[in-house]
Amino acid sequence: MLVAAAVCPCPPLLVPEVARGAAHEMDDARAACYDAIAVLAAARPDRLHVVGAADPSGRGRHPQGAVGSFAPFGVGLEVRLGPGGPADRPLPPSLAVGAWLLERTGWGAAPVEGLAVEESLPGERCAAEGRELAEGAGRVALLVMGDGTNCRTEKAPGHLDERAAPFDAAAARALERADTEALLALDEGTARELGACGRAGWQVLAGAAEGAGLKGRLLYDRAPYGVGYLVASWS
Template sequence: MLVAAAVCPCPPLLVPEVATGAAHELDAARTACADAVGLLAASRPDRLYVVGAAPEGGHGVYPAGSAGSFAGFGVDVSVRLGEGPDADRALPASLAVGAWLLDRAGWADAPIEGLAVEETATPDVCAGLGRGLADSAGRVALLVMGDGSACRTVKAPGYLDERAEGFDAAAGRALGTADTVALLAMDTELAYELKAAGRAPWQVLAGAAEGAGLDGRLLFEDAPYGVGYFVAAWS
């Protein structure tokens, strides 16, 4: 059963070494993420799953011990998803950022496993994955990594799209109130067009939280660099 969840953005820029001189610009987001992860620890889970989006071919389960690196972003920083033997596949960026957040928090409260979801996965598939996670242990917690639209300004990765602000506002309301119905009803085509990588992971969360009676709080909401970032805590 799902007992707690933290929703965090997943830009590698959260890692100060990646952001270099601009690291301070995401200080508030890092603080909110640390608070959300702290609430996960307080829930005393039996198992923690880190859920994020992955490009085609990178989806699937990542066992404890899976490693990732930010070398592709120009820095020699490596991370590991909990303790375990070396795994065959490197973590996708979303799970690597999640592993960095957990390492930063000194996570040692429960076994960890990663789940990367294809960005094109349907809501039904995502919800089914979430239900499976929730049923896997008596007390399950999720760290859900995903961004909103990437089209909030002309300098955003996806350029300016006037639909982006409304999409992000609706996502923020749903995440901040633990509204599983609204999350599962998100327009998948619109999310894809707005490059909202969080859509699939958020719908995994919605499936896991069905019937759990969790309340939500939005701890952070902003759109630096024209990308929607949210931090929420469900408990």
């Protein structure tokens, strides 16, 4: 049964070593992520699943101890998804950022494993993945890593799209209210066109939270660099 969840953005720029001189620009987002993870720890789960988007080569389960690297972003920094030995596959970037957050907050509350889903995974299948996670033994928590749209300003990676702000606002409302139906109503095609890589993970969360009766709290909702970053806590 799902007992708590945290939703965080997954840009590598969240990691100060990657952001370098601009690291301070993400201080508030980072602090909100730490607060959300503290709620996960306080729930005392038996297992934590870190969920994020990935391309086909990175999709699927990633065991505890899997390693992620920020070398593709010009930094010789590695992170590990909880204690353990080397894994066969590297963590995709979204899960690597999640692993970094857990290391930074000193996570040790429960065993950890990762689940990477393709951004294009249909909503119904995302929800089914979430239900399967929630049906695991004992008390389950999720750390969901994913961004909103990347089209909020002219200088954004996807340039300005007038649909982006309303899409992010709808996602923010759903996360704040722990509204699983509203999360599942987010349109897959629109999310893809607007570069909202968090859509699939949010819908995994929606499936996991069905019937759990959790309450939501929105901790951060801004668009630095023209990308929608949301942090929320469910408990």
